[in-house]
Amino acid sequence: MQSAGVARAAIEAFRRNYEALCRDESGMISETDIEPATGLPEYPESVSELDSELLAQTVLIKLNGGLGTSMGLEKVKSLLEVRPGVTFLDLIVRQVSSLRESSGAPVRLLFMNSFATSEDTLGHLEEHAPDGLKGVTEVELMQNQVPKINAGSLQPVEWPENPALEWCPPGHGDLYPALIGSGWLDRLLADGVRYAFVSNSDNLGAVLSPELLAWFAESDAPFLMEVTRRTPADRKGGHLAVRKADGQLLLREVAQCPEEDLEAFQNIDTHRYFNTNSIWLRLDKLKEALESAGGVLPLPMIRNLKTVDPRDKSSTPVIQLETAMGAAIECFPGARAIEVPRSRFAPVKTSGDLFALRSDAYEIGADGRVQLIEERAGKPPVVKLDDRYKFVDSLASLGVPSLAKCNSLTVTGEVRFEDGAVVEGDAVFDGSEDPVVVEK
Template sequence: MTVFSSINEFEYKDTFEGIRKDVIVSQMIKALQKHFPSICDKNYELSLFLPIFQRYILENSSISHELDSGKIRLLNTSEFTEFEDIRDSDALDHALLSKLATLKLNGKADSVIGKESPLFEVKNGKCSLDIIVQQTQNLNTSFNCDVPLIFMTSLETEPQISNFLKESYTCSKVEWKTIVHSSFPAIDKDTLLPAVFQINVCEEDLWYPCGSGNLIDTLYFSGELDNLIVQGKEVLFVSDLDNLGAIVDLNILSYMITNEIDYLVEVVERTANDSNTGVLATYESKLRLVDYKCLSRESARKCKTVNTNNIWINLRKLKNLIESDSLNLPICSSETKMIIHNSPLMEILHLQTNLGDCIDFFSNSQIIKVPRNRFLPLATCEDLFLLNSNLYDLDTSGSLNLYPLRFELLPSIKLGDEFANYETFKIGIPDIPNILELDHLTVMGNVFFGYKIILRGTVVIICDEDDVIIIPDGSILENVIVRNKSQLEDIDKF
């Protein structure tokens, strides 16, 4: 069997922006066949990519493939299970933990906050990986169990994550391992051919992780799914590596097993900081994950919850769906622009699938609304600003606890492009201010914070492009708008 044998006979002969669809798919196959000797190590990835590319071309009539906002229906509260309704700490059976495994998703190295994001200090000298291992170690020690911890990495992030874990946690009370996420070739949008072949160079940035939906294939074809089932594991708890609130909850595990739920997704109340987070909704009467930006203005205003990507999956049910070829997940396309070796700007097309879209394929799936502390993302420097502040305390179990007087009401944080990556963020804000009484913060331009600063109420600091604003040590900013450095002369200090 060759890598191309999984391609089906063409069923559609209509055109796709002026070119017959079967011709487009045929050209892709020929391009891969022609250059296949140079990428023989990509056999497995291409066997997954080709059927998705074929579906993408044959099932659609537009290159944009954007969702129709008019067909998106937000879920109402009656379609959620409330966490408080299932909470029963007195009746929990700790033995159920023997049936659980956990997995942390980590794809392409974060290009927003920085490539080393899992290793950045988050709290008390600990990085994300430290905190996640600490959480699992505390679970296993407290209940004398052996919940394994799996990291799904990419070719880009595998070395740094594996090396860190080997150096720091070889003898810990946690059985951890890494499995590598598959990658797909980036597509030149103009030619609908692989960009890597257009320039005849195999560069890492021209192969990208093919979405969280690839977790299913990776688990199955790596043998890890069967391995977990043989160990007696019945449930897999999946969450993002950058969600430090995704801790194993025995209430949810017990509810899932007792009620024989096959697939369970956690959602939380939306805050002002969640503008780019996915939303679980129905599209053309099917449950799926949609981008917040795809919502109409009216739906965006009414949207009250966001997807956490905390997902609980029945492993045997998952295996049955895979082996019956019943998981044809919706294909999501995204576009980006890239300059390669001083070549003209190339528009790149990425095809991905999302694990969250599995919800419509399981016969007994549910959505549960959980407390906000189960969703503490660390995808941007704005997230880092919050978690590294005195709003949160990191306890010995690895839990990040919100300052009690906030009642889960987080301040809105908006930082300009000058603070978009970790290096510039630390230069501009070397010491996170006291924000216990902060409601909103906007910082734009060349702004530099000193030490031991207090922010209260609404604080807006916008610096002109040709100016610099330095906030002195010990400053107290309360309900102010600062547009130039002269305004700082009247600010009180300690």
């Protein structure tokens, strides 16, 4: 790692996780040791005017390290088009530009890129968003890379066919080593920046909210996690809980749940809130926490079992050691969580999610905000597509129907929607035997 130029903070974080692996620590959180989180505050009312002083002390950090390979992409996922000619990156820049114009504050923007996404991201921004980034000289926080571990020997895996595959990203918990190791944490603090809002670049619902910023600043909390109510579609997502031993909030991912507790983990009535992966940080208190912990936050280690070549399931089994950004909630006494509307959680993880986002069920404002149309009352259409539409390129053959009044849509086999076709209620189209054309 030293030879590869990995920052000291990331090396120490990896060392901590690797030693836990060698001790055969499971990182499991038993149902008997926690209780459900209850009584959380709700999203605040609108503020009467923008607080330009607070916004000037804030940085927006977008996690932008994903390639979206599960959707057939070979470039950074945030270059997907939401509308013709308009990408995720374009809308993020538009959101920040609008906030700067309306408040007069120099809101800062950082993209946490990986080695796989850096070139595409910076190239696109330079070509397509020069005006939106006016006055900004640097927009990149680089994610670290760590060795993949041979599952048999527990040594760094060797793969001479493609040495680049010997490395992997360490999960979004790498935010903290990346901030301190890159020098960005000290630079931001020196510039008077105290607050950071962090969210995924594929979640266009996660905008920098002046209301939440004001609430967070007034709370004086060191850490704030945005959570929302779980639905049947969220049974596998990490949920918020309270540790019985000390009353500390914590995040439990499915990989940290013992098999015998899976039923309780998936009970959305018991564990009501899931992590949206949007957090707020007090940067001065983050620095204090890092210094008191020897430069490494004690985040729970997560084992991710893969093969060294993800496209070749017969290649060497490996363990990728990862941490979750939201797990830091248990590292800050006084950390808070707040319930936000579902509209702030609209990630694109599948081609079905993108199909819905591209429809008229969503609208894009002049300020770059993407939200469900008012008639939907905050409920997105649930789209399930056949595996033949798993990759983004295949969506072109489907067409773009109206989903403004659609609750759910299931597509199997060869289906095509004509321009102007309207889908309402709960719709199922099966073209597995004979092709189906849905007319206007």
